[in-house]
Amino acid sequence: MKKVDVAIIGGGLAGLIAAIELAKAGKSILLLEKSGNLGGRAMTVNKNGALFNLGGHALYVGGEANRIFEQYGLKLTGSKPSTKGLAIWDNKLSPLPGDPKGLLSSKLLGWPGKAKLMSTLVKLMRADPATMSNISLRKWAESEIGDPMVRHIFYALCRTATYTTDPDYQAAGPVLKQVRSSLKSGVKYLDGGWQSIVDQLQEMAITLGVDIQQGKSAVEIKHDHGKVQGVVCSDGDTILITSVISTAPPAATFLMVKGAENTVLRRWKDEARPSTVASLDLALKRLPVANSHFAIGLDQPVFFSDHSRAARLSDNGTIVVHLTKYNGPGQYDAKADESLLEQTMSLLHPGWEREVVSRQYLPNISVVHDYPHLGRTKGEVGPEVPEIQGLYVSGDWASHGEMLADAAVASAVRAAGSIVKATSGANNRTTMEGALAH
């Protein structure tokens, strides 16, 4: 096998971005992806002509991923969905008090409640997230929001923006920052789904000379005397290499490294709090209730969004909608969650079953393998594994405060930057040593 500078394990967003960043810096890269497709959780599948992301995916316009995609010049068409919609409370629908009109017409809140919601939103926009990484979301909400219904609305906003419901452990700062970014800059649904990101990143990586090997799994990251020596693959190949980025989940990365219990990989695995959802993705001939595109559950952790209102996801007018049930820690029951999502659909769109073209149900999919939370012994995750020189991690679990795909992208940029810094340090040393020797 051709000698390369860096091996990257995983061809999701983190792996592709790390590969591009390093290739742009002049490194030769081998990217290993165990499945037959690139994209990981950002891939899109075509079912009977309807394009399904793996659950509803929204690109945060003010986030790190979008910033990098713009910097790369990716062409991502699509638009911002309107957030005019409905709130679900006690199995009934009412206008969502998410915009001024919805707030005025909402029957969920009396006038004092409406004023309190407004003042909570102002507080949220003014709060300094940097001072709140050690306060739980619950503690912030309980101390700042007295009105129980306003608190329900606030938690629902937080669930929607972070895809996570774990208020006793979620660090308030990063959540408030994410909610703020989504209220201020909004999100974008993408024509062709997130595959349009993956395809353009793949093309860019290939143009930059990245060697992408699909259907090839890394099984061991070899190291000796505290330094990376190579990567062993499932087909028996060993790639001799001194720098590796693993974007596999924390538990999988841990298993690939002999003696990992004596490294930070053990803590990162043990302290990780994955966030999972049940996602019911439907392609429909038409929406039974024409103007019902968006709904948020206040007393149930559910969410509905018609993605076709803002993105082209079929060529024949088929409509793609996503329903999500946010699983709190351990709160997962595939059958019960599916029927909750079907009931939610029936509440919003009675008779929807007659319109189904295709469906996809993902009962307990990991949205992120970890997120900023309390209870971490120390520090942030990655990019270096300090005990093993040349070993780096990235992926949505290696967040330094970012959320979701923003964490995957930002951590990949960090890992690539650390390798460039470490190796240019080595090159400088070699040059200096050479100069001194002469």
Ligand SMILES: Cc1cc2nc3c(=O)[nH]c(=O)nc-3n(C[C@H](O)[C@H](O)[C@H](O)COP(=O)(O)OP(=O)(O)OC[C@H]3O[C@@H](n4cnc5c(N)ncnc54)[C@H](O)[C@@H]3O)c2cc1C
């Ligand atoms: C239902 C759902 C909804 C979401 N909605 C949003 C959203 O609205 N906005 C947002 O910003 N984010 C969203 N996300 C999160 C986003 O999809 C992920 O954060 C992001 O795609 C993760 O990228 P990654 O590269 O870190 O991980 P992955 O995409 O999981 O990529 C890791 C890759 O590594 C490969 N791999 C693993 N082990 C090995 C091995 N040993 N050898 C070789 N390859 C290996 C895997 O096959 C995979 O392709 C959502 C996720 C889900 C599931």
